[in-house]
Amino acid sequence: MAFHVMIIPTLGCPSECNYCWSSQEGSPVMSVETVEEIVNWLKTFRNEPVTFTFHGGEPLLAGLDFYKKALPMLKNGLNDLKPAFALQTNLWNMTDELAELFSEYNIPIGSSLDGPKELNDFQRGKGYYERTMRGYEIAKAHGLKVSFISTFTSYSIDYKEDIFNFFLEKGLTLKLHPALPSLRSEDPTKWAIDPQKYGELLIYLLDKYLENMGEIEIMNIDHLCKCVLTRRGTVCTYVDCMGDTFAVGPDGSIYPCYRFVGMPEYVMGNVSDHPTVEDLSKSAPAKLLDEFKEYVDKECKRCSYMKFCRGGCPYNALKINEETNKAEIDGVDPHCDAYKIIFKEITDRVNKEFLSSQGMMAFGAGKPEEKVQKPGIMSIMLKRI
Numbered sequence: 001m002a003f004h005v006m007i008i009p010t011l012g013c014p015s016e017c018n019y020c021w022s023s024q025e026g027s028p029v030m031s032v033e034t035v036e037e038i039v040n041w042l043k044t045f046r047n048e049p050v051t052f053t054f055h056g057g058e059p060l061l062a063g064l065d066f067y068k069k070a071l072p073m074l075k076n077g078l079n080d081l082k083p084a085f086a087l088q089t090n091l092w093n094m095t096d097e098l099a100e101l102f103s104e105y106n107i108p109i110g111s112s113l114d115g116p117k118e119l120n121d122f123q124r125g126k127g128y129y130e131r132t133m134r135g136y137e138i139a140k141a142h143g144l145k146v147s148f149i150s151t152f153t154s155y156s157i158d159y160k161e162d163i164f165n166f167f168l169e170k171g172l173t174l175k176l177h178p179a180l181p182s183l184r185s186e187d188p189t190k191w192a193i194d195p196q197k198y199g200e201l202l203i204y205l206l207d208k209y210l211e212n213m214g215e216i217e218i219m220n221i222d223h224l225c226k227c228v229l230t231r232r233g234t235v236c237t238y239v240d241c242m243g244d245t246f247a248v249g250p251d252g253s254i255y256p257c258y259r260f261v262g263m264p265e266y267v268m269g270n271v272s273d274h275p276t277v278e279d280l281s282k283s284a285p286a287k288l289l290d291e292f293k294e295y296v297d298k299e300c301k302r303c304s305y306m307k308f309c310r311g312g313c314p315y316n317a318l319k320i321n322e323e324t325n326k327a328e329i330d331g332v333d334p335h336c337d338a339y340k341i342i343f344k345e346i347t348d349r350v351n352k353e354f355l356s357s358q359g360m361m362a363f364g365a366g367k368p369e370e371k372v373q374k375p376g377i378m379s380i381m382l383k384r385i
């Protein structure tokens with residue numbers, strides 16, 4: 001897992017998506033002095049290439065001036081770490097000036113759109129779609145690469161075909177995100193999708209992807225296939241993310257990941273104290289996440305997918321103990337069943353493809369590639385991502 005620091009300039013957000021658990025009204029905005037402290041902290045923290053992702057809340061609320069100062073500060077101040085950048089935004093506040101600046105730094109953008117306008121605005125609020133598409137047009141005009149996350153919920157999963165067709169027809173790159181029970185929500189399961197249904201959704205998308213190969217990109221399917229091929233996790237959900245990923249909140253507090261930002265019990269330190277790797281590893285959140293790792297080593301040891309799943313996402317696995325009101329580990333990622341379903345499907349299909357190509361060779365039916373009519377799992381596995 002590569003070294004990744006998420007910068008959360010604010011937890012504020014102008015949108016009010018129904019299932020959002022990460023925005024906080026009235027959240028402060030990070031100062032440029034805090035960015036300077038991030039630079040000072042990282043100069044001696046770890047000597048390897050780093051990727052910074054600006055995340056939120058809504059990171060563009062920090063404004064043009066913030067990025068005009070923060071980007072060169074990080075790039076030049078940490079030149080030895082060869083910083084790369086990414087941005088996750090709803091694009092509402094995108095302007096020509098910001099887009100120009102982001103294109104100078106070659107920043108890929110992840111945004112959020114759940115599908116066709118009506119469905120999207122039902123989940124994310126009226127007017128969301130128009131505003132995001134307006135920002136998307138600006139980003140595109142400046143040559144920025146934009147991919148979209150579609151959050152599949154207990155509601156939208158019934159419209160999977162409409163959602164897939166929407167992304168296909170618009171030529172948009174799709175990344176799906178299953179709505180999760182949140183540690184912060186009062187009704188944590190309202191929008192969450194059932195693991196069995198999530199697994200079936202992944203198989204549906206795998207089939208649609210193969211039917212429409214070359215016409216659309218579905219990032220999750222690419223990664224799931226790569227995991228099976230390489231037998232290593234290729235995104236944070238399927239590796240031990242702890243110790244390689246950190247997030248810095250608006251006031252300089254350091255957390256294990258953006259998902260914990262704003263929750264005081266997950267603060268590992270502050271950038272202004274320039275903590276070392278060892279300091280952070282002694283913090284209470286690091287110990288809790290180490291417990292997760294040990295739990296996975298024990299609980300998942302007989303699972304065939306253990307090497308490239310690693311128990312899934314530790315944030316998803318945490319539960320609030322109602323008596324102590326503290327988060328604790330009482331299982332692996334609740335999407336375990338979905339992971340098993342899709343990893344098994346990919347493994348079975350690739351084995352079948354392999355055996356049928358061997359069979360054809362044995363009966364002298366010519367080279368396997370001459371007989372393959374449709375793209376198969378191998379074509380996804382070997383794709384460059």
Ligand code: SF4
Nearest residue numbers: 236237241257313315
């Ligand atoms: S806690 Fe979950 S979302 Fe955060 S880096 Fe780890 S796997 Fe990824």
Ligand code: SF4
Nearest residue numbers: 300303306309311336
């Ligand atoms: S699929 Fe489930 S049992 Fe297997 S490694 Fe992942 S979380 Fe553990």
